[in-house]
Amino acid sequence: MDFLKPETAAKLEGRASPTPDEELAEEGSDPSPTAPPIDSMDKLPGYEGLDFTGGGAPPPPPAALPPPPENYGQVNVQHEVPSTERIREIVAGYVAEHCCFGKGPIEDMKIITVTPTPAMKYTLETMTETRITRWNYVPWRGETVPPPSGPPPGPWDVLITLEPSQWFQNLNSVAEVPNTQTVRVCHDCRGLRETRCTRCHGRGYTRCSSCHGRGSRTIHNDRRRCTWCHGRGSRRCITCHTEGMVPCPTCDAQGNIRCFVELTVKWQNHKDIKVVERTDLPDNLIRSVSGQEVFRAEEQRVHPIVGFPDRLVSESSSELVQKHGQQWPQERIFRQRHSVQSVPVFCVTYHYNGKQDDFFIYGNSQKIHFPDYPKQCCCVVM
Numbered sequence: 001m002d003f004l005k006p007e008t009a010a011k012l013e014g015r016a017s018p019t020p021d022e023e024l025a026e027e028g029s030d031p032s033p034t035a036p037p038i039d040s041m042d043k044l045p046g047y048e049g050l051d052f053t054g055g056g057a058p059p060p061p062p063a064a065l066p067p068p069p070e071n072y073g074q075v076n077v078q079h080e081v082p083s084t085e086r087i088r089e090i091v092a093g094y095v096a097e098h099c100c101f102g103k104g105p106i107e108d109m110k111i112i113t114v115t116p117t118p119a120m121k122y123t124l125e126t127m128t129e130t131r132i133t134r135w136n137y138v139p140w141r142g143e144t145v146p147p148p149s150g151p152p153p154g155p156w157d158v159l160i161t162l163e164p165s166q167w168f169q170n171l172n173s174v175a176e177v178p179n180t181q182t183v184r185v186c187h188d189c190r191g192l193r194e195t196r197c198t199r200c201h202g203r204g205y206t207r208c209s210s211c212h213g214r215g216s217r218t219i220h221n222d223r224r225r226c227t228w229c230h231g232r233g234s235r236r237c238i239t240c241h242t243e244g245m246v247p248c249p250t251c252d253a254q255g256n257i258r259c260f261v262e263l264t265v266k267w268q269n270h271k272d273i274k275v276v277e278r279t280d281l282p283d284n285l286i287r288s289v290s291g292q293e294v295f296r297a298e299e300q301r302v303h304p305i306v307g308f309p310d311r312l313v314s315e316s317s318s319e320l321v322q323k324h325g326q327q328w329p330q331e332r333i334f335r336q337r338h339s340v341q342s343v344p345v346f347c348v349t350y351h352y353n354g355k356q357d358d359f360f361i362y363g364n365s366q367k368i369h370f371p372d373y374p375k376q377c378c379c380v381v382m
Ligand SMILES: [Zn+2]
Pocket: 186, 187, 188, 189, 190, 191, 192, 193, 194, 248, 249, 250, 251, 252, 253, 254, 255, 256
């Protein structure tokens, strides 16, 4: 549910949209109506310090860690080695993207070895939840407001469920805390259903923007009566149609408002990746490509991976699980999942023009990292 005031104000404005000229004529406006006095609000158990701006409720203590996983299955994936033909195709695609690269080496390079050096990509995702409460109000249109059936539940005791399809996403939800609502007279109009027009300050007329209230304008040293306001210096207020009063925007002219404690729940998905890679290929290239998943677990809280065949994977997992456990003290860990992917990396050693060097092909999508391509400018004769 939204704070209704801005919507109501827009609706009122929409009845007579001011022209840009009229907008200029506005003589400043009254401050928008404030909230009901905070001292007059109900003192609800668990919500004693609540105001209209909102504050976070510290989360309950975290859930206990589950036992560590025992079996990692087959983690040594034998990635299919690309053929020499396929490697030349990949190099040709790479050269085509760089207009200045010479095509000569594509066919002329001699591929000596293709060495598999798979990388491990560890990903931890933590979906956290933040709960913020505040007083809010909406116009009361006479709907039934049942008396409280008991004390209101604490911010973290209000049940808000998510479908599994919504897990690990960034989401927001707004709800009313049960047993907190009351109906009261509108603080803005004191129940009169209308308030003083802020455009004309209740006068019904606004200063003419064309003559700035003088009633005349001087053009080429000739003083002429203002045709805009017919010399009056003022114009009829288009907001209130000279009434000086407008329907109260706070209660939408109902005279009463319904107050309640509003709970905003914010879910955020935090994702971290660590790459274990032992060649000269920049590790960050591995972050954006996929490989073959060799491990996956999902729990309310995951246990760091222990005893993975590659020790650096276990260490990466420990480090990130610990970091995520401490990084957001004002957020509750809602759910975690982690996975390990074996990402194919091939170091291709080639011979061209009397020199031996290497480049890399990596990821399921067979991307190439070839910073020292031998003919980077086709104008140079090598
Ligand atoms: Zn009102």
